[in-house]
Amino acid sequence: MPNTNQANFFDGSRLLFRYAVICVFLLAASQISAQPVKRDKVLYKDDFEKSLNTKTWKVEMVPGPTASVSTKNGKLIIDSPGGVSVWLNQKLSGNISIEYDWKVIADGGKNDRLSDLNQFWMAVDPKNANLFTRNGVFEAYDSLRLYYVGMGGNANTTTRFRKYHGNGKRQLLKEYTDKExxxxxxxxxxxxILVLNGQTSFWVDGERYFEYNDENPLTEGYFGFRSTWSRHEIDHFQVSRIKSE
Incomplete structure (x- = not known):
């Protein structure tokens, strides 16, 4: 007659083994998707110690009496009651990292509002070789092809990752609404921001918020800071060529 306790032991052992295998697989997959990268070459760097170079940075902004983009005390200052995009006038391609420090100011200023730490990358206009033709209104960018993260959008209620397809379609890839x-x-x-071998990811203080393995990756285009009705300080901007370690 079979020993029931022994059978239960072996059944439990098999389940535990399967669980362990699954955990190891998931851990390995996570490590692969977050594979470390190595900086190969710095392509562009700006610490905003001088007046804003209007040949290097292209500003598209809804006009207003308190709307401004400038540099002060080694920071890029975006202070606007309406929409604004600040584009790096350098087309990027291949495997790259884009890094910077960004603070949203809430200190009683006229335009202070805790919202919209936003960015575009790998942006191109499928219908126009000249990207810089818009007026800062957010909807004007719907026809571009790009990746976009809106951190703290909609009056700091959402953090969203989208892919714009260049035809008005803005594909929502992932969204957070938790306060963290x-x-x-x-x-x-x-x-x-990392763009590496068809994968792009977005990191905040070393934590990966978003990652996307794109079947049709955007491999070249422009980077831009983006916001609306708020005040920001940006510093230590750097673009580097990268490769897997």
Whole structure:
């Protein structure tokens, strides 16, 4: 007659083994998707110690009496009651990292509002070789092809990752609404964007918020800071060529 306790022991052991195998597989997959990268070459760097170079940075902004983009005390200052995009006038391609420090100011200023730490990358206009033709209104960018993260958007209620397809379609890839992924006032965040072998990811203070393995990856285009009705300080901007370690 079979020993029931022994049979239960072996059944439990098999389940535990299967569980362990699954855990090891998931851990390995996570490590692969977050594979470390090595900086190969710095392509562009700006610490905003001088007046804003209008040949290097292209500003598209809804006009207003309190709207401005400037540099002050080694920071890029975006202060606007309406929409604004600040584009790096350098087309990027291949495997790259884009890094910078960004603080959303909430200190009683006219335009202060805790919202919209936003960015575009790998942006191109399928219908126009000249990307810089828009007026800062957010909807004007719907026809571009790009990746976009809106951190603390919609009055700091959402953090969203989208792919724009160049035909008006803005594909939502992932969204957070929990407070851990929203903005805190006057906190400096270190942002890092990676584009590597068809995968793009978005990191905040070393934590990966988003990652996308794109079947049709965007391999070249422009980077831009993006916001609306708020005040920001940005510093230590750097673009580097990268490769897998």
């Amino acid at each position: 992924h929203l903005l805190k006032p006057n906190q400096t965040y270190h942002i890092k």
